[in-house]
Amino acid sequence: MGHRLRNGRRVSRPISDPAAFIRAETRLRPVPLVPEISLHVADEAVPIWHRTEEELGEMGLPPPFWAFAWAGGQALARHVLDHPETVRGRRVLDFASGSGLVGIAAMKAGAREVTCADIDPFAVVAIGLNGEANGVALSPTQDDLIGRDAGWDTVLAGDIAYERDLSERVFAWLMALAARGATVLIGDPGRTYLPKQRLEKRAEYSVPVTRELEDMEIKRTSVWRPLP
Template structure:
């Protein structure tokens, strides 16, 4: 899970075998803060970014956010595993799922059903692959869900506050879901557009990350819920 909400551009040609691409370009590793879960992750950001553009036949694409365990997702997954009552027996949405890390954690914590939503087709392939590697079944959705309410009982979102306009849209939606009774949890490592004045901090974690993606190797990351 990470900064991967951009609507993005449509690819210029179909992806022939995203599962094979992911298996070739990543390695299966335990997540640093959540070693109970293993993900297909890339060794380096720039090479897989370039190879993704080559595979899709289009340059200037956003980075392959699905190929890394972002700080917000790691903290949120750790919190869910340590506090399973947040998801146990519930219908859960993992929004902007990326690798599927948080959704996988929710299933391991006893969720009745998890939908992992991400608009990136590679992410949806990674979600399916990572779910299978961890012995859980999660559904992958490609629809832009912002503004929708499908009756989820818990909504989980990591690293969603890095662009102002998008953050405003997403949090307006999340606050509306919380107001009607959904449990909403957000993992965030200090992104600029997090509306802290409307959130309550539940937990804080020191999350190992790569310097290729962040400004430090250990990122102070918090889990929040609407006040």
């Protein structure tokens, strides 16, 4: 990101190389609960969050969720690797992919193909970088897939219950996919808008997390599946 002055005000120039920005702001490190996988992650939450607000925020981009291994994604990735039958030989969607962690786990567990969907263009670039670092080929997309059905066999979603209205839309869609026969798995560390009454718990993990983000160092996190 560069800057220039216009009438005494600082004006941001578009980032010409998002991959270079991601590499500069992160470090490739193993994921705590899933050490088989390494991701480009930020060393500290506050500096990159502030840098994003100051620079990427002027471009209308969301916070850098792609720069962290969130608890729901870690639990879901661990579950997929420990239960490869959930994805083996299947067409998989990793929804709200962020870093691509869950999609990478699915490919390592034997998925036929994995689409990693995230509406943040920087997440799409991070997904490609992380897939390459782990020796797997992913199909990143910036399309908003809520409400669509491309015939995926398995749909994986981590940490998606932050906002009420969005959660209602997402879970209505996920329930419809499950009703037509897709395997749907959701990783969640107890977010406010998770509709537990419509889900069954499949597993639970103690996930190491960043205190800056979660106000604790270990987060009890569950993997859920829609009730039949």
